[in-house]
Amino acid sequence: MSSTPPSPSQRLGDPNPTTPAFEDGHQWITAYLEIHALSHTTWRYAYFLWFGIGMVTLAVAVSNLLGLSGSTLGAYWNKWAFRRRTWRKKHSLANAKKSGQAHKQPFLFPSNGQLLAFSSLIIASLAATFLGPDYIAPSHQLFRRAAVPDVTAFIPQYTIEKAWWSSGNRAGLVAFALFPLCVLFALKRPPFAIFAIPFFTNRHADHLIWLHRWLGRLIWAFAALHVTFWSVQLFKDKRADTDHIAYMYAWLFQRFIFAWTAFILFTLLILLSLGPIRDKYYDKFYALHVILVPATIIMSALHHPPLWWWCWLALLLWAGERTWRGVNWLYLNGFLGSSLSVPPIVKADQKRLAPGQGWEMNSLFSDLETASSKPQFYRHHRLSSSTHSLLPLNATTFSIPVGYAHAEILSGRTIRLRVITPGHLTWAPGQHFLLCIPALSKFDSHPFTCASVCDTQKPGNDGRTIVFLIRAKNGWTKRLWTTVVGLLARGQRHLPGQIPAGATLPATGVLLRAWIDGPFGSPVRTDWGLYSTAVVVCGGSGASFAVSVLEYLCLCMAGRDGWSLGGTVGRGRNFSIRRVRFIWILRDFAHMQWCASVLYRCQSLLPPEALQLDLFVTNFNPPVSQPSLEASGQTQFDATDTSFPSTRAIEVKGVALDKNDLLEAQMPDDDYVDLSYYMGDYTENGELGHEEHRLDLTNFDGDNDERVRGESTLNRALKKEGTLRRAITRKKKESRRVKRSSGVPEVPPLPREAGIPEDPAPPSSEPLGRKRAGDRSSMSTASIASQTSSMQAMMREAVEEPQLELDEQEMRDISIMAEFARPGRPKIDLILQDEASTAGGRIVVACCGPTTLNAVVRKGAAALMDPSRVRRGDKSGSIGLVVEEFGF
Template sequence: MAVSPANLVLSTRAHIQNLSEAKSLEPHWGYVPRSLPCTNDAGSCEYLDIVYHSHDLGILYSGIFWASLGVILLVWAVGRQVLHPQPSGLRLPIIIPPGEGTTSRPGFFQRLQQTLSSLARRHLLPDASRPIFGRTTRTQVLTLLVLTGYLTVWTFVGIVYKKWITPVKASPGVYNTRTSLGPWSDRVGTLAYALTPLSIMLSSRESILSLVTGLPYQSFNFLHRWLGYIIFCQASMHTISWCVVEMRLYQPQPTVAIEWIGQLYMIWGVIAMFILFLLVVLSTPWGIRLTGYEFFRKAHYVLAMLYIGACWGHWAQLSPFLLTSLIVWFIDRGVRLARTALLHYNYLPSGHMGFLPATANIAFFPDPQNGDTVRLDFHHPHDAWNIGQHFYLCFPESSIWQSHPFTPLSLPTNGTGNQRHSYIFRAKKGETKRIAEISARRSLKTSAVETSPLSDAKLSVILNGPYGENIGRDITPEANILCIAGGTGVTYVLPVLLSLAAQSHGRDRKISLVWVVRQKGDMEWIAPELSILRRFVKTSGMTIQIFVTRAATLTTTSGPGIDSSSSSNSEGKEMHTKEAATSSSSSADSALSVHGLSDAERSPDHVHNRPNLDEVVSKFVQGVVRGRTDVVASGPGEMISQLRSIVASQNQPGKVWKGDERPDVRLLCDDRLEW
């Protein structure tokens, strides 16, 4: 078939083909058409055969990669329905009469599942190499290694490793050196394009991966970051390899190199590589600390779109991968806006329907030394969220361009159209500091006439969410619950305890809270909730331990929502602070105790009295009568890392296989994987 004149226009990306002599063009998806018949020398024609064959295999392998990912997700989704068929939403409590419980030996498949889960937690739950991966579980790193190994196979398989020495027609006596470096470089470039949609999917808040796997979107942040590093390495190898080919192996030099780098598609390639370099540098921990998180986040969005556009200009033949990436990104943004609009579409004061932010009451807790704390309370009409989920809050009176994730400490209520939201957060810098300053000013204006901690100071709030997973579904009625929180991390564990307070329990079930705060006054943050838990302590046998780590004067067990009757000492005797290195407001057997510092340790810079988490978890697990233990935790990264190792060591797969569920210990925390 003759080639039309339009197809005879010399393409700058036609490789070494002579399109003017072509009788037909053979299409190759993702590459320039092949000119047939080949009129070059035998070596060059053989080289072109290898180039196109390797590219076609690269496209095939990219398809196999995505097909493999699809099969994994399909199996995962089916497995979730088979192994965890619970309906979404809050679980209805199963009431276990006192003294009764599950005593029958679990079946073979149930024991096998529990044993494998316990074995995985024991070896994969602790942090991996922290200097390299940060506070990341071994599970995440193992997933990364499997992905890297899989991509490595597709990078090298099917490449014909050979060298050809071919003459240069325009320069007699000059020869080109053609090697498999060119086809291999194209392969890694193709894979980099193919991975771009996956990278966008891993960063999405409205994540289809979360819908399929049940894992919260934040669980994919680690893979998103490291997949970006992999794409950067692939792009770098692609760039360096072609620089070697065009600037060294092809002759004559520097003529070939100058003509090559001046082509439009190469200019776009250089721009894409530079933008990708900026993306990687700004996403490193030190880059984020240097520029600030908000700058990183907004710059990341802009640079990512510019990078995709530059890649399109560099090699439009692979644009379907880039178009898919853009579609995923815009769907994520569109769904976010739609969810926010629907969440706030309500009756306006005028009686008409429209967009109406929530109005929160402010409670301001000044603490110049450690950072001021703000509590927000408001009601908003919408469906109940799930325990463990969080919302993104935007404060339009400060900035409409920022939103931050906060976990509500209030308990969602099913069957009602009006939900109560309560949040606490400590002001650090940036947006939270500005909100604290606004709260302080408005609280001062009303403090002269208001003595309640929740004054008439108001603040507009725009909600987006909920996001995250339903840990209320994962906590079964027979599980023993140990809640450990540090500072404002108590917001994650409080809904669990409040939901348990509304249930009936068997006497063998253990429930405990360990909360670490800096000052005794920090307990004022959750005074209403502590009052509820105080009553729960009396009826359920639950224990509460509050550790005050900085200077505080404790005279009695009384505190916000806590009085002397809240102790398990039914006589209601007043207990005073013990003058010891770690003093306690109650005896070791007390159900509710506040541990503070002695007068000798009352130095603002002196930190003592942190609980021994290893001892806390071990003692709790050893005291379990039946059932597994769920450790629900939220707090500083160091605490979570320590708990991962502790919980992993508590798992004993051998005993679980024999039917003893007690050494089957799970960790449920903000950034956890589903175990």
């Protein structure tokens, strides 16, 4: 390159410096691009950007350490930041129904907190790109670097305000500087996932992944500006001796080729990450993502070595976290040696409903419920209730071989997977794992929330059993469902060659090799002990998150140390939660099978005033309306319902019930149930501002509502069982009220043996709160004679179709829980208001469900935030929100 002194135009500050003449085109373009590079002092814009990011991060970390979320300032912030809005095109539900399309959730906008965070990043990045001069003279002292010895004299030594090439360079500088932040938002495991470090911001990838996606798109936008501005400059500038545009010579420069390679790879990365493509082809998206991310970063680094440390830092974080997770994965799945050596053993056989065996509830539960109502059973139940699998307490099953998954078919086209890893691990309630089934694919892993609680103090493997509830959709989950159903249809309990030597095969379900990575997720950061009341809300398969949280809370309230259960409470700290309200919105009654055993165990741990269970079933038809009651909006019992006898009265366990009793048992007895939206398929204006559908609160996008064999029969049986149980409970309550009003003394209960709790009979399903003053009686767990239809016809269907496999104890749990399952949709805002009005301190709301439920709960929680009450010292005005979603 020539050492000709600068031209007069350069000394005067020409924004387009002169390039000396060279005979060789490669030398000319090399000199041209070297001259048009940013000065070292201009890099200060990237430093300023990171200084701002660091200050905000530090403020969040300090707020986290000081617990400012419960302060007045935190209440003001949460009241605004919690809210998320949804949008659905008018009449889209009706149009989808006509065209036969599956139900689609409304579009969910980011929360106010997310919008503020991303808007701040956009503003800061734009400021770093366009505010101030583009090119700062090297003579400026701030952040000045030592001069490079071979710097040509043609490099501008003066400040340039604006030019196509200088603006393009600044856009590229900002894009480079944001690479590490984008990678940090996606990392899952500390210490490489810096934001997830507990004593720092304690924000995990599930709450930052939305920012990761949109920051990636923002970086691409700045890269596109860089390409566009530089393209304009290269088309404008010409080589003096040939009069050819500089763009022609740029292809002779190797780093220019690296630039276009990086931009093309980056563009592919962004396109393949778009929601429709990502959701439909997740496996391919993930594989290409793992390939394209490092390729884009490496090509970007080779494009401009003076700034490549930003790229190498991003790549180091990405590769380091992947390596760290890989080592943990090898240990966890036994490739580095198993920490367990437990031979598979067989426990006592359990009585199951075999194909071809008809059954009715009235003949099934009598002996089981009578036996389970003894105080001795309750004492055993209370002490051993930390059996963390979604099976009945005393269910006798085989021991799952370590490293394998036991897959069983449940209602709602759902697979229950129970896994025990060879390596020890602990997890917090509500966290998720990445699950890989090698029989489906050795390279695809998918996130699923764990529906069980770990117990480090429980002997054996039961306390380490990871339970997943996986509902069949499309893609990987559909392949899993097809594999399990296909094996069962052929009478196989495992894939050929995939079973450990000497292992005992399960009586139900199949064994599949399984690999686990995790745990991950922000629920680990929740300090449940800071609150006095917990409201747990879930919809559909979101129960996986909710039941693990519920079981953890109930065990802690019953006296267990939360530290040994994977939580943050323990080591001498008091657990302050005194009341839990559990709200589960189900599509069908049969879906109670997913979690009924856990709910029954939790109910047995706590008195009625400490735990309230509310289950709402949205897929039902209200009873037939009678003309005399239509004006008032009430409905009458359907006389054509074959589930009940046509006589005017029936007698169940010595309690006479007429049709009025059955009617009252089907109708809401409080203000918490909404039946208005059952008048049509959707409403024009829902509470979130868009038309609503009965599936909005229960179905995630892609959920398959096809029923398996036996599910319809189970639905009818459970609906009837719940009606009868509620009717008897109300009848007994009314009888006691009459006795008290007439002055007849009640027979006092027999004295209990010291140390033996009272009979754990399920309490009435009448909610506390608005009717909390009323007497809440307990119904005997003796059998209720339900007149159900025989399942013989169902059993004779084609064996290729999947079939529910239920044992007696699991059916007992589902039957008891049927009393708490009421038709209708909950008025969540009223429920939250009721709990807030009676809470003695801070309230925490935990939620997992479809888009609409997420928005409804956020809206209700935000409405309850009252900074003025917090300012006066009333902590009930502060609401904590724990949401299982990919966004905060």
